[in-house]
Amino acid sequence: AQSVTQLGSHVSVSEGALVLLRCNYSSSVPPYLFWYVQYPNQGLQLLLKYTTGATLVKGINGFEAEFKKSETSFHLTKPSAHMSDAAEYFCAVRGGGATNKLIFGTGTLLAVQP
Amino acid sequence: DGGITQSPKYLFRKEGQNVTLSCEQNLNHDAMYWYRQDPGQGLRLIYYSQIVNDFQKGDIAEGYSVSREKKESFPLTVTSAQKNPTAFYLCASSSGQGAPPSFGDGTRLSIL
Numbered sequence: 001a002q003s004v005t006q007l008g009s010h011v012s013v014s015e016g017a018l019v020l021l022r023c024n025y026s027s028s029v030p031p032y033l034f035w036y037v038q039y040p041n042q043g044l045q046l047l048l049k050y051t052t053g054a055t056l057v058k059g060i061n062g063f064e065a066e067f068k069k070s071e072t073s074f075h076l077t078k079p080s081a082h083m084s085d086a087a088e089y090f091c092a093v094r095g096g097g098a099t100n101k102l103i104f105g106t107g108t109l110l111a112v113q114p
Numbered sequence: 115d116g117g118i119t120q121s122p123k124y125l126f127r128k129e130g131q132n133v134t135l136s137c138e139q140n141l142n143h144d145a146m147y148w149y150r151q152d153p154g155q156g157l158r159l160i161y162y163s164q165i166v167n168d169f170q171k172g173d174i175a176e177g178y179s180v181s182r183e184k185k186e187s188f189p190l191t192v193t194s195a196q197k198n199p200t201a202f203y204l205c206a207s208s209s210g211q212g213a214p215p216s217f218g219d220g221t222r223l224s225i226l
Contacts, residue, residue, distance in 0.1 A: 009154065032212055034214050036217075041202075041219075041220070041222070042219055042220065043118075043120075043204055043217035043218050043219045043220050044157075044204065044206075044217040045217070046214050046216070049214050051212050090156060090157065094212070100145055100164075100208045100210065100211060100212070100213065100215070101147060101159055101162050101172070102157075102159075102214075102215060103159075104149075104156040104157040104158075105156055106154060106155060106156040107154075107156050
């Protein structure tokens with residue numbers, strides 16, 4: 001069965017500092033992995049995805065993530081945090097079988113301090 | 115603009131009442147999903163549909179019902195059997211294998 005663990009429900013960084021949000025997955029099949037961002041009272045917006053191929057994936061707003069099979073990880077990073085990055089971030093893995101449903105982690109709330 | 119429209123944005127339910135949340139998409143996507151979001155629990159799948167006139171239960175389907183009579187529409191009914199309906203409900207759709215779902219802006223349901 002597929003599952004996702006996000007380490008750290010709250011992360012706080014200073015503006016300009018490195019952002020690192022951790023995600024570990026479990027999957028019985030080659031995983032498709034995703035990061036989404038959610039601003040208050042809004043839906044989820046896709047940041048980036050990994051399906052196959054290059055393990056370093058670049059997304060929108062300067063974010064990137066690296067798929068590491070040996071560590072079953074897909075951590076999200078951004079070199080320099082902006083105030084506008086404050087939001088909740090969700091890691092997800094595609095569920096098994098013929099469907100495209102996603103299994104989500106519990107989310108990490110990112111705070112950016114001035 | 116292409117996208118997913120959820121309505122209403124806020125909804126209140128009285129004791130013993132059924133309420134229906136609307137989800138419409140004009141992306142021509144085959145698959146549609148309903149997720150429930152509670153603080154600290156992430157998103158949990160309620161129901162999903164891969165094609166018109168067919169749908170499957172997700173992880174927390176009890177107390178909910180859906181229909182998929184049209185490709186564009188996937189309404190969710192929260193029945194009186196759902197004893198803890200207060201949550202943020204998100205509808206999503208996707209075009210197929212490997213394609214990440216797109217999400218609507220959600221409906222927040224509260225109990226009066």
